[in-house]
Amino acid sequence: MxxxxxxxxxxxxxxxxxxxxxxxxxxxxxxxxxxxxxxxxxxxxxxxxxxxxxxxxxxxxxxxxxxxxxxxxxxxxxxxxxxxxxxxxxxxKRHPHIYPPEEGMKGLKEVRSEEDVKQNWEALKLKEGKKSVLSGVPRSLPAVVKGMRLQEKARQVGFEWHTADDVWKKVAEETAELEEAVAQQSSEKMEEEFGDLLFALINYARFLKIDAEAALERTNKKFINRFTKMEESAAGQGRQLSEMTLEEMDAIWDRIKTEES
Known part of the structure; x- marks a missing residue:
C-alpha cells in the first residue's frame, strides 16, 4: 500500500x-x-x-x-x-536471527528451521514479561482453534508427543474412557471425557499436519451440500424430509454420495 x-x-x-x-x-x-x-x-x-x-x-x-x-x-x-x-x-525484536539483537536478547537458539524460529519467538515473549507460553492464546477463540494453539504453544517448550502413533494411542485411551463414562450415564463425566477425546483428536490432526478447524469446516460444508440436495430430491417427489422414513432418507443420502464420487 x-x-x-x-x-x-x-x-x-x-x-x-x-x-x-x-x-x-x-x-x-x-x-x-x-x-x-x-x-x-x-x-x-x-x-x-x-x-x-x-x-x-x-x-x-x-x-x-x-x-x-x-x-x-x-x-x-x-x-x-x-x-x-x-x-x-x-x-x-522477535527476529534476532535477521536483525541484530538487543542487549539481553542474546543466548537464543541458533535458527536452522521454522521450529527454531517458533521456539525463539516464545522465549522472547517470556523475556518480555509473559508469565506463561499459553498466555498469548485468546480466551474467546473457538474451542477447536484454541485447542490447536494451546498444543502448538506447549510444543515450543518441548511438551510434545514423540510420534503420531503415541498420539493415536492416547486417542484410543480417551475413547475407552468416554465409553466408560457413557456406561455410567454421568453427564458431567461424559462431557469431560468427550472434551478429552476431542483434544486428543486435534493433537493427532496436528501430527498429520491437518488443520483440525479447516477439516471440520470442510465436513460441515459437505453435510450442508448433501443435505440440501436431499431436500431438493424429496421436493422433486412432491414430499418433505419430515414425511420420509429414516430408511428413505438414507437411500437418497447414499445416492448423493455415490454421485459425488
Missing amino acids: SQEAFNGLVTIMDELREKCPWDRKQTIRTLRQMTIEETYELGDAILEEDWSAIKEELGDLLLHIVFYSKIAGEQGQFTINEVISGITEKLI
Whole structure:
C-alpha cells in the first residue's frame, strides 16, 4: 500500500467519524462483534481460495484497524502511527536471527528451521514479561482453534508427543474412557471425557499436519451440500424430509454420495 492510499483511507475515516451519524456512534465494544464477523468472512474466503473475496475482506479488516485507532486517538490512548510503529518494533525484536539483537536478547537458539524460529519467538515473549507460553492464546477463540494453539504453544517448550502413533494411542485411551463414562450415564463425566477425546483428536490432526478447524469446516460444508440436495430430491417427489422414513432418507443420502464420487 502506498503512503498516499493509506493516508486517503485515514482521511475518509476522519470524515466519517465527523459527519456520519452511524460511524460517529460506534465504540470499540460495538465494533467488536462486527470485527469478529469480518474475520470469519476472511476465513471463509481463504478456505474457498477466493482471491477476490480475500482482497475485499482484508480491506474490511484494515478499515476496522483504522476505526479502532481513530477512536483510541480521540480518547488519547494511541494513534494509527503508534500501532504501525509497535508492530514494526515487535517484528524486529522477535527476529534476532535477521536483525541484530538487543542487549539481553542474546543466548537464543541458533535458527536452522521454522521450529527454531517458533521456539525463539516464545522465549522472547517470556523475556518480555509473559508469565506463561499459553498466555498469548485468546480466551474467546473457538474451542477447536484454541485447542490447536494451546498444543502448538506447549510444543515450543518441548511438551510434545514423540510420534503420531503415541498420539493415536492416547486417542484410543480417551475413547475407552468416554465409553466408560457413557456406561455410567454421568453427564458431567461424559462431557469431560468427550472434551478429552476431542483434544486428543486435534493433537493427532496436528501430527498429520491437518488443520483440525479447516477439516471440520470442510465436513460441515459437505453435510450442508448433501443435505440440501436431499431436500431438493424429496421436493422433486412432491414430499418433505419430515414425511420420509429414516430408511428413505438414507437411500437418497447414499445416492448423493455415490454421485459425488
